Amino acid sequence: xxxxxxxxxxxxxxxxxxxxxxxxxxxxxxxxxxxxxxxxxxxxxxxxxxxxxxxxxxxxxxxxxxxxxxxxxxxxxxxxxxxxxxxxxxxxxxxxxxxxxxxxxxxxxxxxx
Amino acid sequence: xxxxxxxxxxxxxxxxxxxxxxxxxxxxxxxxxxxxxxxxxxxxxxxxxxxxxxxxxxxxxxxxxxxxxxxxxxxxxxxxxxxxxxxxxxxxxxxxxxxxxxxxxxxxxxxxx
Numbered sequence: 001x002x003x004x005x006x007x008x009x010x011x012x013x014x015x016x017x018x019x020x021x022x023x024x025x026x027x028x029x030x031x032x033x034x035x036x037x038x039x040x041x042x043x044x045x046x047x048x049x050x051x052x053x054x055x056x057x058x059x060x061x062x063x064x065x066x067x068x069x070x071x072x073x074x075x076x077x078x079x080x081x082x083x084x085x086x087x088x089x090x091x092x093x094x095x096x097x098x099x100x101x102x103x104x105x106x107x108x109x110x111x112x113x
Numbered sequence: 114x115x116x117x118x119x120x121x122x123x124x125x126x127x128x129x130x131x132x133x134x135x136x137x138x139x140x141x142x143x144x145x146x147x148x149x150x151x152x153x154x155x156x157x158x159x160x161x162x163x164x165x166x167x168x169x170x171x172x173x174x175x176x177x178x179x180x181x182x183x184x185x186x187x188x189x190x191x192x193x194x195x196x197x198x199x200x201x202x203x204x205x206x207x208x209x210x211x212x213x214x215x216x217x218x219x220x221x222x223x224x225x226x
Contacts, residue, residue, distance in 0.1 A: 032212040043119075043203050043217035044156070051212040089155060098144050098163050099207035099215055103155035 002027045006090050006104035013111050019077040021107045023064075023090035026071065031092040033057075033066050033073040034101070038087045047075075047088070080111045116140070117218035119204050125224045126194055134189040134221045136204030142216070143209040145187040147179060150201040150220070162187060163209060191223075199225045 007022040025031065032051045036044040048057030053068035062077045073090060090104040117138045126132040136145065144163050148156035160169045162181045176198070178190045191198055201222050205215040 034214055036217075041219075041222075043117075043219045044205075045217070046214045049212075049214055093212065093214075095211065098161060098168075098209055099211070099213055100158070100161070101215055106153075106155050108153075 002031065002092060002094055002102050004090050004092055004102055004104035006088075006107050009087075009106075009108040011107060011109045013080055013109070015082055015111055015113050016079045017111075019075070019080045019084075019109070021075040021088055021090075021109070023073045023075065023104060024071050025073065025090075025092050027092055027094070029095035031094055033064070034091045034093065035062070035064055035073070035075050036089045036091060036103075038089065038106075040086075044089065080109070082111050082113055085109055085111045117204055117206055117216050119202075119218035119221050121221060122219065123222050123224070125226060127226050128196065129193045132191050132194055132223065134191075134202050134204075134223070136187045136189075136218060137185050138204075138206045138216075139185070140206055140216060141184060142206035143184075144207040145181060146205040146207070146215065147177075147187070147189050148203040148205065149198075150203055156203055159189070194223070194225050196225050199223055 003026045034049045035047040037047045048059045050057040050066035056065045087106045089106045091101045146161040147159045150156040159173045181187045201220045203220045204218045207215045
């Protein structure tokens with residue numbers, strides 16, 4: 001079945017460092033891909049999405065490009081802030097089936113001043 | 114702002130005592146989901162409704178049930194909570210249109226005494 005694999009955390013960075021969180025997927029169809037962020041004690045917030053190959057999703061300085069050839073959707077940010085500390089989930093939505101999501105395990109990011 | 118609202122944010126119940134968690138939405142979305150999220154894990158889908166059609170995940174325990182009396186509201190009933198049911202419960206909604214994201218509430222954290 002479809003699956004998502006994320007790099008394990010925690011990822012610890014200093015403020016203004018460059019961030020990459022790797023995400024790869026396995027899917028039989030043509031999924032949409034998402035990054036969600038979860039701050040402590042809160043629900044998940046949509047960070048960005050891409051619906052087809054070579055699409056780039058971006059929001060709040062974060063970017064990710066849908067790479068069909070490498071089945072990847074890596075999250076990047078050029079300069080992280082302390083306020084970016086959170087858990088990041090990569091997810092895919094199958095091409096059928098009510099927007100059902102398959103999540104990666106999540107990657108915790110800690111940014112220090 | 115249109116949103117997904119979960120009440121209460123924190124719920125404490127006794128071992129074996131039935132408990133109900135609620136979710137409402139102002140997005141007028143067709144699909145509503147319930148997830149269980151344990152510490153440091155990805156959300157685990159319990160079930161979802163497409164309008165009034167109920168869809169149970171194969172590994173959701175019988176102890177968990179759900180009701181959706183109208184488009185706006187959805188309830189999660191735990192008939193006899195065990196210690197292992199202590200978790201964050203997340204409600205989400207989606208349009209049902211392919212490639213669209215899910216929108217999450219802030220969750221209810223359930224504790225079992």
